[in-house]
Amino acid sequence: MGIDRILERKVFYAGTKILKEGDEGDRAFLIQDGEVDIIKHGAVVATIGKGELLGEMALIDDRPRMATAVARTDVACIVISRDTFREKLAKADPFLRGLLNIFVRNIRSLSD
Template identity: 35%
Template sequence: MSNDPPFDFSILDRIGAPFRHFDAGEKIFLEEDLGDAMYMVRSGRVDIITYGTVLENVRSGGIFGEMALIDDGPRSAAAMAAERTEVVAIDKAAFLAVLRDHPEFALRVMSLLATRLRRMNKQL
């Protein structure tokens, strides 16, 4: 993902995706919550946590919570703002709209999933 060009947030502005602000230490969602949106970090940092272990730090332009939109399953980990953070919430309708108009976004999401899976495999 680090070689990806910066994401053009105006794409999300045009479809009216809402912004949300979180203070440091504030939960965005918990493991096992039902997921109705994925998120893209506009500023700040989000920790992805399971069983008290930080799996990943997501920074500006990074996405998290995408699995819940793809398979309609519960959250597989918790997300907490590590510092004052602004995210864009992308619900299923917005996600599909972005994919329709910007199919390269699907490759960005798939690349992220592949990177996370490879990292997990190395830890086994």
Template identity: 30%
Template sequence: MESSILNLFRYAENTQTFSAGETIFTEGTTGREMYVVLKGSVDIRVGNKTLDVTRPGGVFGEMALIDSSARSATAIAKDDCTLAIVDEKQFLRMVERTPLFTLNVMQILAGRLRRMDSMLQLDY
């Protein structure tokens, strides 16, 4: 699933690089874009707890585009990484024109929800 997203964004023009340890966005801030990891990996954290590690082909920050809410977590480059930046207009175009993209994003979200549910059960 993640490899198909990577293929869709392999030649993206709007990219940004981050050094290991650099903050990409912070929990509670407003977001108007999502990210696709092209190289490297990104930790998704709430407080000091890492909820997910997003690797090449993975996406993060998509919730801000789906429901216009504040960021629910902080994203920090785990190592040097290159990210494709997808704004709301491009995201909506991809949803309309590329059903496989939409399915992949839904699968990634479902996987994250399942992992968070498991983490919550372990905490109790």
């Protein structure tokens, strides 16, 4: 089974809200094309693009979204469901899983 059969693709048009701060996270997005603004407290704190991951932290620690994400341009993404993410993570080295949890906890504490 190829990767195309496992993962869903989605397009968000410029100006579309992709994620909302405080919402539950049930999926992450791998940006294939376009740019996304990350907004915190009404200000753009980052712009991410092709090859970058969006919304992954909520899948790692089951906490609400940390920021709002809005498509700056038309954006094409691969959707990574919670189940797919957890399946892949379960196969990872336990040491790396532990590091990932520490990184996420540290990042969240910086923004609190």
